[in-house]
Amino acid sequence: MVRPWRALHRARGWAALAGLQARPDKFGGVSVNLAELSQPLCLERAIFGRWLRGLRPEGATARGVSEAAVAFSLRCSLSLAGAVAQWREEGCTAVWLHVPIFQSGFAAAAASQGFTFHHAEQGSSTLTLWLGEGPSRLPGYATHQLGVAGAVLHESTGKVLVVQDRNKTTDAWKFPGGLSNPGEDIGDTAVREVFEETGIKSEFKSILSIRQQHEYPGAFGKSDMYIICRLEPSSFNISFCQQECVRCEWMDLGELAQTKLATPITSNIAKLLLYGYREGFDKIDITMREFPAVSTGFFYKLYHRELPESYRSIM
């Protein structure tokens, strides 16, 4: 027989689950964090984990530990079924479950109640169950990886920094670049990747182009946003990463714009950069301004075309 979770909490014998609370959110959902499981259950799982690693705790038999662990799963699942029934009755729109990786058996139990993964990272996963009307209106998880490349142009010689990737089958020239680290600004990724791949130090000047591509190879089914920045070099002696590149050169920009030995996007952006180099970078630059973010207290960066002072100060 399935009974509401709260009732189970109060029932004799279920006290071990009492550490768990369901927190309402402002969208009509509730959130439960299994990391708050009461101490004895955590210990039970820890003992199980040690047993798995061959460090059998004194006095624990295989069967004893096994039964404790399965009993835990069953208890969780049955009380979850009851809790879900109650939340549904109360008009709750959604349930969020945060599950530490060592409690992952609970994710299987929750799946049998209709929960699916929303996301997971490092040591924990988050599952959701939509209880509202119609299709789920829950927000999705991150959909894009961000790659950033740097077109480093040495203005006085008209030469631009290019590499050939080790992991590619074609020997096409491209701008050095790579995936953005979590929390890293676009320009910082460009400068870091250029330095790591080529040994050249540089400074961010502007964004030149943005490419969006879906179901990107190697992005685990996700989309790729690829941004090429214009950078100004502050060092010139190449010392390239042998693991990532087979070649690295300062190449004449006009030559790069014309060669067939370049990836299509490199060729396009080389032509754009050549246009800017000859007729003024203001023709091609998407420049950056920094603003305080009201909600977080941090700063954010906004990229757009240069806005004349007369328009900035309109009041």
Place this chain on the structure above:
Amino acid sequence: MVRPWRALHRARGWAALAGLQARPDKFGGVSVNLAELSQPLCLERAIFGRWLRGLRPEGATARGVSEAAVAFSLRCSLSLAGAVAQWREEGCTAVWLHVPIFQSGFAAAAASQGFTFHHAEQGSSTLTLWLGEGPSRLPGYATHQLGVAGAVLHESTGKVLVVQDRNKTTDAWKFPGGLSNPGEDIGDTAVREVFEETGIKSEFKSILSIRQQHEYPGAFGKSDMYIICRLEPSSFNISFCQQECVRCEWMDLGELAQTKLATPITSNIAKLLLYGYREGFDKIDITMREFPAVSTGFFYKLYHRELPESYRSIM
């Protein structure tokens, strides 16, 4: 005693695991998919799941099912420990485990061997263990959500479409917009969100600005990329979504550029749009070109400043 996985496979009594294969990748890692578990074990788990949902299969006792499930976890974990030891010896750099949600108990077992979540979505999770030298060089998962807004400008009247959000505390004007769906192009998100929120039909013209913000509220610790597009309306009668908005208006662009009742980014982009409206959209537009993607056979969209034909055709 820990023995290599392959040996365990051959050992009497372990045959049930024989369905699993470790596939090498081109970066020196291996990948194991638990969805390939042999039929009898899947059935065992299915029976367990049915039991959890109260649909006790004929002839199955609680203890019998429990023991089978735990025995499965133990077998997986012990054989995984052996397999990891062997992969390490063979110079393998990384292990990827793909775990169906109903097999999630295995994620806990894998965690005790040092595995962590790489990502999870819907009905499965992926765990990784780095075995190479130094810090992990495995690619991360998607780091950004993408929000897109539309600045819909009616050129002949100089009015622009603005809304006030229902879920915000301030009654500030902003451009309608929202999160991009998986696989959706930037311009399509802008057009869809504008229509859903305001009932106005429109066409994508250009990108006006890009904002990057980290640890964005509501983005589960991830970064937010927010793009504002310039759209041209093809319908004018507002019929706004009462769930999302409290107000929706065609507002004079000059007024929007000056009012204090607008979010800071709206105010900035209104000024930029006014500049383009008065002095030519070519001053502010980041336009789109479409190219075939060699790797996927699909097309991708590249956004940058308009490139004169004379430069496009350089050979």
